[in-house]
Amino acid sequence: MKHATTIDELKLILDDEMGNLANGAYLEKVLTPGFVDKRIYAIYLIETYHYTYHNARNQALVATRPERGDVRYMKYCLKHAMEEAGHELMALHDLKKAGYSTVDYKLMEDSDLPRPLMATEVLISYLYRVSTTGNPLARLGYSFWAERVYEYLAPLMLMFGHLGVEKSAMTFLTDHSSIDQEHAIEVNRAINMFAKTEQDWIDIENCMKTSLRLKARVMDAVFEEFVKLKEGTSDRYSFLNK
Amino acid sequence: MKHATTIDELKLILDDEMGNLANGAYLEKVLTPGFVDKRIYAIYLIETYHYTYHNARNQALVATRPERGDVRYMKYCLKHAMEEAGHELMALHDLKKAGYSTVDYKLMEDSDLPRPLMATEVLISYLYRVSTTGNPLARLGYSFWAERVYEYLAPLMLMFGHLGVEKSAMTFLTDHSSIDQEHAIEVNRAINMFAKTEQDWIDIENCMKTSLRLKARVMDAVFEEFVKLKEGTSDRYSFLNK
Amino acid sequence: MKHATTIDELKLILDDEMGNLANGAYLEKVLTPGFVDKRIYAIYLIETYHYTYHNARNQALVATRPERGDVRYMKYCLKHAMEEAGHELMALHDLKKAGYSTVDYKLMEDSDLPRPLMATEVLISYLYRVSTTGNPLARLGYSFWAERVYEYLAPLMLMFGHLGVEKSAMTFLTDHSSIDQEHAIEVNRAINMFAKTEQDWIDIENCMKTSLRLKARVMDAVFEEFVKLKEGTSDRYSFLNK
């Protein structure tokens, strides 16, 4: 097992991981015409809301670690957290725009939404832990894929379009595509600037893989919940049946 | 989806989950004569050490939650944490007894061991989060299966025996079987005493399922690492080849 | 400045600190016949409730520190936390018994009481920090004086008696006198068992002094609030005027 020690090598590993995910058992069904409908987008948005709510928080926590570290990394974390703050509201906005909510998203309470699915709770748990323990640089591995995930999401957006989701209800996906292009460059720069040791690179790579796989499990869970909703075996998302 | 609201119903759901795990893809291979050897026990012990290290800590954290709760539940958590404290040392003891370490386990540093596998880190992350956020009763769902898991582990212990692991190198497994019998009764009593609302039962059940599935992923990862070690595609555990 | 390296030396430093406190500016006034009345006992109980609420919590936090430490110290902390859990309810009980509350103390919400005074908040803050950062042994310095403070409190209890507070409304003070005698022995034993280095002793001594001085500031603040109540310059505790 060879570990990445450059951005390019990290990118190759990411491509490899993404390739594995593309072979996931559910993807074929998702792409089968007529199998899914717009409700899967709503479930996706709800889970996106939940983990995104914590992104700025766990990013900021990296900057509060008690150890003396590089002040520039501390500032990087805070700047990045500031830019991510409130992004979960875009997911709520899209949910409303897609026709699933009439309440104002600014006032919408967490309690109005179903609580996070297990898989989402697990992703959130991991991101808090990696942000508060171990190598403070590790979380860069999450940013590494999260900020460039949108280049892999083109087929997904296309599919949501086919399901009848309009552009105006895809702000989370489309705005992130452009915002994150710049972020991806900053993440590369940060990794190059702050990762000094082989262990730093290993920890960043491990966090990349772990958080990506947990995110893939969230996507699986979204699909599984959609199937339950479609088959009527769960009423968790029955408020989406209108 | 029907939620448990009694211990018996919770037990039925647990049996169901355990049944699903018993059909896991790896189990057949594990039971194929000659496929695995004693090194898989060592890998299992190392991961067991890692997550067990945190059990007393995350259990105690439940008692430190700022909310005013039932003082008896606080005491239950502290007593239970006290009883779990240091159990990870049994896993180290067993590792040594099984012939994999010559250093004294009391002095053995974490740094002597490979770091936790991703799957183990994820389990640890979840247990910290469930212990520090949300419903303080939820973690009882982890105890519910963890304290009675040994009744499901008989085949595993038998297999380890066939691999040449002696009784004296299985203290973690055998002692827990007896210690935990009493604990299981206490957990039942605690759930009956403190779970008041339907949401309490749901949260306990969710934690049971989530932590059990994450533990199953740890077992899968142990197997996967064993295969890599056997096939020589990873040197992570090469110190076990003697 | 000589630091203690034995229990006896620590006790001498404590005696010295206590002696300084006994010369505090307010003590003379407190002991002047007719100056204070039973309401000062009520204010004292309210602040006692507030910081005692956190004692078991911050004690338990010491056992959750991520560093590998002596398992016996971990168990000591958990056992001690278990014994302290819920002691704040004795202060509420006494408040009620002293005639200041008709609500059942088991149901009484924090929100029914005035929030902690600044000085109390500062003591609480320090105890959380010393329990979660720096030398995990340091908090023993708090226990060292807190568990034997009752030997210094005889004059105070006498005074409260003169103010008309009955024995049955002094359970916090009287029960602690007896409970804590045993605890004091355990704290001595713990310090002797776990303090290995000069720095350990210094950290224990510093915590002893700091927490004791902050507690003295709480007592000063109680007196100051009583004076404001008596002179009618604050209505914070006006519900005590019946």
Place this chain on the structure above:
Amino acid sequence: MKHATTIDELKLILDDEMGNLANGAYLEKVLTPGFVDKRIYAIYLIETYHYTYHNARNQALVATRPERGDVRYMKYCLKHAMEEAGHELMALHDLKKAGYSTVDYKLMEDSDLPRPLMATEVLISYLYRVSTTGNPLARLGYSFWAERVYEYLAPLMLMFGHLGVEKSAMTFLTDHSSIDQEHAIEVNRAINMFAKTEQDWIDIENCMKTSLRLKARVMDAVFEEFVKLKEGTSDRYSFLNK
């Protein structure tokens, strides 16, 4: 006791608090010609380093609170934290410039400095607690005085100048005077924007008073340590005697 509900009223209370501090017992001695010397500046810088180290950290923690709050306040906290990050290095720079250190401040380890004085540790403890519990707005009360303290510090800076401290060794004080002027305006704006309820104003005011008084205790402790150093009754800062 009247609570502030406008910035102007808060400022009046601050002036009042500052006036009380100006009557502190030690100030007369400090201003007596020949009583203090440059070493008191060094002690002041060391304690300033210690609590400033935590300012960006505890400020960032406010933004990580789990409760849903106003996203704009979250961003304010992160921006402010970013601007405060690394300011402790100015105190180390000044210490060196004032002739008290030959090591490069970028490499200087915490362990090279005496640990924080009790009073400093108490201030740090309080700031962490107020940042992580209770009203998330409360910490604005700390910023309210801290960002404008430099208008009160003119006499102090004059005195340090008389002791022979050069301008180039007062970057922490002088740069903050200008940086913080802008910050003070932002803090006013933030309080006006985010404080909605009477309780918000009370919590901000309480934090202002508490943190200011704890900071005054730090200044007292600096003086007390100077006296001990001068009289030779403590060797804590003897490395300043060159």
